[in-house]
Amino acid sequence: MAAALTPHDLIAKHRPTLDQALESIRTRAYWSPHPEHPKAYGENGSLDMAAGKAAFDALLGTRVDLGQPGTDDWVGGEVSPYGLALNVEYPHADVDVLLPAMKAGQRAWRDAGAEIRAVVCLEILKRISDRTHEFAHAVMHTSGQAFMMAFQAGGPHAQDRGLEAVAYAYVEQVRTPDTAEWSKPQGKRDPLNLTKQFTPVPRGIALMIGCNTFPTWNGYPGLFASLATGNAVLVKPHPRAVLPLALTVQVAREVLAEAGFDPNLVALAAERPGEGIAKTLALRPEIRIIDYTGSTAFGDWLETNARQAQVYTEKAGVNTVLVESTDNYKGMLSNLAFSLSLYSGQMCTTPQNLLIPRDGIRTEDGPRSYDEVVADLARAVDGLLGDDARANALLGAIVNPDVKARLEAAAGLGEVALASREVTNPDFPDAVVRTPVIVKLDGAKPDDEAAYMSECFGPVSFAVAMDSAADAVELLRRTIREKGAMTVGAYTVDSEVEQAVQEVCLEEAAQLSLNLTGGVYVNQTAAFSDFHGSGGNPAANAALCDGAFVANRFRVVEVRREA
Amino acid sequence: MAAALTPHDLIAKHRPTLDQALESIRTRAYWSPHPEHPKAYGENGSLDMAAGKAAFDALLGTRVDLGQPGTDDWVGGEVSPYGLALNVEYPHADVDVLLPAMKAGQRAWRDAGAEIRAVVCLEILKRISDRTHEFAHAVMHTSGQAFMMAFQAGGPHAQDRGLEAVAYAYVEQVRTPDTAEWSKPQGKRDPLNLTKQFTPVPRGIALMIGCNTFPTWNGYPGLFASLATGNAVLVKPHPRAVLPLALTVQVAREVLAEAGFDPNLVALAAERPGEGIAKTLALRPEIRIIDYTGSTAFGDWLETNARQAQVYTEKAGVNTVLVESTDNYKGMLSNLAFSLSLYSGQMCTTPQNLLIPRDGIRTEDGPRSYDEVVADLARAVDGLLGDDARANALLGAIVNPDVKARLEAAAGLGEVALASREVTNPDFPDAVVRTPVIVKLDGAKPDDEAAYMSECFGPVSFAVAMDSAADAVELLRRTIREKGAMTVGAYTVDSEVEQAVQEVCLEEAAQLSLNLTGGVYVNQTAAFSDFHGSGGNPAANAALCDGAFVANRFRVVEVRREA
CATH class of the missing domain: 3.40.309.10 (Aldehyde Dehydrogenase; Chain A, domain 2)
Structure with missing residues (x-):
């Protein structure tokens, strides 16, 4: 299939946004491309309030078929904290089939380079943004957040955090040039001349383990940081908060395919009740990165046992x-x-x-x-x-x-x-x-x-x-x-x-x-400006978002030869 | 004591070198401020060949008294692979006294900020560079390297790797500005205004575990990356290769004191034969960063057990x-x-x-x-x-x-x-x-x-x-x-x-x-241009030197208040 989204078009469309994000993480002044007001949606292809609600309602009682390889069953059973049974089914994966399939497209994704990966990620975020009203209901009816909060924190603020991660990932990868000519003087003799190529290479497959309360906000930084650095990403949602991340995976797969990449670079691992699939996945050798938000007990378990992976955890704390x-x-x-x-x-x-x-x-x-x-x-x-x-x-x-x-x-x-x-x-x-x-x-x-x-x-x-x-x-x-x-x-x-x-x-x-006394609260942080956690105390081993959050999700391989 | 080295002078002296290092790690073209030719030394305060040899000879049979707190004994006993018994003694530390003393100066070192820390590190490297001929003998008679290699790899190349780490550490810390004014529009209402301060803070005390074969080359990246990011650094040399690192610690302590900082920010932990002090130190809660070069067995042990620390290891491999x-x-x-x-x-x-x-x-x-x-x-x-x-x-x-x-x-x-x-x-x-x-x-x-x-x-x-x-x-x-x-x-x-x-x-x-057929060899890498290791295969979990090598040695703490 010819790619419907060309690199050229994607760069033309999203590079200005990426540049603004890069500028914002440097200055840390206020900025967001994602409107916070519900009424800002409804034009240029985005769903307005009614359309978003209708789209959500249409999801209820359906099967979200992502077309993933290795789907051996269908699982579901989310009941909204507001009482509503969602009756949505998701693919259950045979990971022995799914994980190898996720590796198939990694070479092309790696070879696409940092900029293409960034703008593909931005296209994913843009399509999610257009469906913010739909996501708002999905977040509300899984997390129990009130609508306005689900809309803002689950929508634009989560998208901001995803974009921020893409910006950090991009800038980290382009710190080293693609090529360098190296010429070392040798006194009177000819200089030593080498041509060097530097390629950011992914770690492998990243596992993002979602949480119940902020499936998108806490999930997007790890998801997009890993994807933008060339990794495939397996999304393991909290069993009570699958829908927002299943929709996210759906959008990501759709955009990847349209851009000519393998949609299996992003996949969902929904689980049966009590299956505890996170433990199994976390120890698979293919999983080289794990992002986790949740209990200290499981976060510590991951850090101790998933030694083959880079593990980023946000755990309990006392504020x-x-x-x-x-x-x-x-x-x-x-x-x-x-x-x-x-x-x-x-x-x-x-x-x-x-x-x-x-x-x-x-x-x-x-x-x-x-x-x-x-x-x-x-x-x-x-x-x-x-x-x-x-x-x-x-x-x-x-x-x-x-x-x-x-x-x-x-x-x-x-x-x-x-x-x-x-x-x-x-x-x-x-x-x-x-x-x-x-x-x-x-x-x-x-x-x-x-x-x-x-x-x-x-x-x-x-x-x-x-x-x-x-x-x-x-x-x-x-x-x-x-x-x-x-x-x-x-x-x-x-x-x-x-x-x-x-x-x-x-x-x-x-x-x-x-001394906060106005309209900013201690429990709220803004992407591009505030750090979420410090990564330096027991509540979290990483901060959203900084260089350390992205720099070890890829490595740089150098190939050098005589010039 | 008034600082003999003022921040102003240090910046004037070293900022141009730092800027060139920053430019080099971006372009990865050839660059080094440290001459490779033995005859390049002898002017502007640097020791020439004869003076370096004399300085080394004068060390033999002496006690290197670093003036460290908690010195409870003197240890030594290095015998050169060339047969020479060095008969040099080093302080043995009571770590219950030394570690707390190393924390005393951390606040001032932190508050000095990234630029001052960088230029203090550059002054340390400059003084080491001036004594390259002396260090060459110290490296030769501990590693067994031939003189010319000890001179080059133990001298300018090691200093290059140290400077490279300082450059990476500096640029990583200044990615976030010291302060930001954040103003978020609120439609018709007044904007929300916050003033934000961002401070790079150290992890704590870093432990650098040196190796026998390349005490300076393999030791300097971790040492300087940790010091430049605000940490204190405890240097635990290999028992057969103490002298080059003891001299390094001596120079660092001297420069820190002259610049008005606590010399105990850098200290030596020499050990008695068979004491195995690295294991004890690695598990101390004060130790938050470990750099290690050596066997896979001990590297794996560190990664598994020193969970309170960021652990950077270079282990065995098969090339x-x-x-x-x-x-x-x-x-x-x-x-x-x-x-x-x-x-x-x-x-x-x-x-x-x-x-x-x-x-x-x-x-x-x-x-x-x-x-x-x-x-x-x-x-x-x-x-x-x-x-x-x-x-x-x-x-x-x-x-x-x-x-x-x-x-x-x-x-x-x-x-x-x-x-x-x-x-x-x-x-x-x-x-x-x-x-x-x-x-x-x-x-x-x-x-x-x-x-x-x-x-x-x-x-x-x-x-x-x-x-x-x-x-x-x-x-x-x-x-x-x-x-x-x-x-x-x-x-x-x-x-x-x-x-x-x-x-x-x-x-x-x-x-x-x-296809290397000329004067560049597969086993040699050049700082500022080549990566040493990738950090992505079992031979090493870190590369010298990249963003990931420095980004997690400090954290950024934000203090925000209403503007």
């Missing part, structure tokens, strides 16, 4: 916000209330421990006691979520029964400063919607330490009373060092405390947000 | 040269003869297996049978080493009894095409000097496979008779995949064979030299 003083008390409370509520705290970046001096804090209106701060924060959350419609729009649904169980158990860990309440979702009466709980703990009590030093993933936060700001800084250090942290927040107008917190974050390698 | 046809038979033979002889084949890059079709090869003067090719190569080696003075200058000394034992055993593995002979070194009668052995093996015989599929480090090569060029290409693939290879060579005028060899090297990630 801290240190509250010492503020000159915008209201702003602080509303900013924190939003952070605790968004997606029912089911983000790896949601603050868990709020460290507050037991003697209280200073504000622009005078001191507030520990109890007052906690009560004020509880009121702020209550206010934010008082209206059920707004609560539903912010909270989304509880993603799985484990989160619900943890939330219910949390009330027994200490004095409840803010009780969780059930919210009814009129559109989805089966959705489990809960407001966050805030529990008071004492930083000096060993019994309480077991609670605040463990990740309690979900809408649970602990207001931990500390003897002093210095103690809080020390606990922050210990928490990052022992448990890891994707994010740290701090509120202080004291430059010494600010310095101390900053120094801890520099020494323990954690990303710090200081 | 192949495929000989299929040539249009310069004489040039091929003399090039190969040199490669097999240089430093008695004690290089990780020396060819071991010469794969030759049993039906012979084509040359510009007609066909040559397998037997003729092997005999001609044996004659070429004999001719090259026929004169004892030249033989000594090329071969150096056998580095240790294990190599000698392997050489002696090799003669029993098959028909000896070229016997090893003893060469007397008139200057060093105790030196063990041996010419290489060439043994004929049959690629189709399972008994022979055990020999040619194992690394036989030293002056041993196997002329392996192959059924066909295609068989040779397949054996090449299997050898790289199963055993790893630092280098691959091939001689062919057949474009199909060339393509096939090239494809194997691209797929198995090995560095290929094609």
Whole structure:
């Protein structure tokens, strides 16, 4: 088949976007080519709100046939956290057939070079972007995110992170020229002359293991970093969040084929309930790269056992916000209330421990006691979520029964400063919607330490009373060092405390947000500008996205000969 | 103490060199600031030949007191492969005292930033360069390299590799700006404005485990990559090759102190005989980076057990040269003869297996049978080493009894095409000097496979008779995949064979030299242009030097606040 998408056309179409991405990762100023507003879609081939919803509805009860080799069965069974059974089936692969098939197209993909690979990836992202409304429903009904969040985080923000990875991958590969003429002087004798060719070569097949809560956002960086560096990519979605990644694989296969490449360079590995296929795949010799987001236990298992692969993990962590003083008390409370509520705290970046001096804090209106701060924060959350419609729009649904169980158990860990309440979702009466709980703990009590030093993933936060700001800084250090942290927040107008917190974050390698009181939240990062995680503490061994995230996904092979 | 070396002066002095290094790693054209000719030294503060020898002689029988904290004993006992007992003593460290002391200066080193760190590293390299003649003797009398090789590979080439690592480290750290102003439009509302600071932060303490044969060449890349990215570096030399690295540490400590930094950022860990301190150090929680060159067994042990650290290893491999046809038979033979002889084949890059079709090869003067090719190569080696003075200058000394034992055993593995002979070194009668052995093996015989599929480090090569060029290409693939290879060579005028060899090297990630018949040898690579190893086959998990070699030695911490 003649390629419908020529290299020339793809470069003409996408090179300007790639160049802007390259510029953005250098300056780290704001930039995104993917609109955040739902109404921005509907023209130039993109689906508008109604068309996206219709496309999603049309998927329900169908079989997503990707045309993959080695399909030996059909599996499915996702039930939306909103109650809807998706009844979508996906191919189940005989990996002994699928993996060899994925290698067949690698040579052509390698020989295409970094630029062609980049623009093919950008075409994939563009087609996903055009279907953002459809993906939004797929993300919503697998992760339990509220629609607007599923739309933004699962759509443009995920696409941004994918594009960012493509940009990093591209620039890393072109740091070494394709060819070089090397001429070494030899005094009076003739110089030594060599012609050298340098080729970025892939590691092999990359395995991307998706997560339940952010299938696209957490999945795209690894997927696109591996693909753009010449690897084939096998996508192993979380069994509860297959659809968004199955659609992604479908788009990728379609674009690869149209561009004249083997569609099997990207494939899906859906699994039967309880099959645990990730473990099997992770140890296959063909798998040379693994990207994983999920539990510390399995992340550690991968790092220890998948020795044939480069392993990039994002695992559990305990995020801290240190509250010492503020000159915008209201702003602080509303900013924190939003952070605790968004997606029912089911983000790896949601603050868990709020460290507050037991003697209280200073504000622009005078001191507030520990109890007052906690009560004020509880009121702020209550206010934010008082209206059920707004609560539903912010909270989304509880993603799985484990989160619900943890939330219910949390009330027994200490004095409840803010009780969780059930919210009814009129559109989805089966959705489990809960407001966050805030529990008071004492930083000096060993019994309480077991609670605040463990990740309690979900809408649970602990207001931990500390003897002093210095103690809080020390606990922050210990928490990052022992448990890891994707994010740290701090509120202080004291430059010494600010310095101390900053120094801890520099020494323990954690990303710090200081005194956020407006419309940016500690749990949100923006591609091209913010790093997601640092890769330097136990919460993650990689950061999204930097040179280290891409540089070892390929190697450079040199062929030299006399000139 | 006021810093004798100001940042301003260091930048003025070294920034142009850094900029040239940055340009060279982009273009990969020939460049080096470190002269290769012994007579180039002696002016502008550098030691000439006589002064370098005198400086080395003055070291013999002395104690190298580095002024390190926690020195609890003095250890030594190096005996040169040339027979000379060095009688030099080095500090033995109480690591419970030394490691904490190495952390004390890390904050200031981190805060200095990437450029200051780079120019401090360049000052260290400059002072080492000035003492190249002294280092040459230290390398010669620990590695057993002949003087000229010790001078070049242990001097300017090692310094080039160190500088290259500094350049990669610098450019990696400045990919992200120090600060960014981020302004995200919000439609009709005010934009969201954040000020972001980005700081490269070190991993902690890096452990550089030196090797016997190339203490400086193999040690400098890791040492300088770690130091330039803000880490402290603990240098654990091979017990038989302490002196060159002890001098390196001494220079580094001196420069750090003069520049106002803590000299304990670089320290030496010499050990008692049989102490095996590398294993203990490698598992210390403070050690976050390890660079190692040596056996596969210990390299694998490090990768498996030192999980708290980033581990960069260069291990054993089996290097192949495929000989299929040539249009310069004489040039091929003399090039190969040199490669097999240089430093008695004690290089990780020396060819071991010469794969030759049993039906012979084509040359510009007609066909040559397998037997003729092997005999001609044996004659070429004999001719090259026929004169004892030249033989000594090329071969150096056998580095240790294990190599000698392997050489002696090799003669029993098959028909000896070229016997090893003893060469007397008139200057060093105790030196063990041996010419290489060439043994004929049959690629189709399972008994022979055990020999040619194992690394036989030293002056041993196997002329392996192959059924066909295609068989040779397949054996090449299997050898790289199963055993790893630092280098691959091939001689062919057949474009199909060339393509096939090239494809194997691209797929198995090995560095290929094609048809070398002049003054460049398969076992030599040049910094700023050639990669040493690929990091993509079992011989090494890293390449010298690329982005991946430096990018994970530091992390970037972001601090963001509302603008």
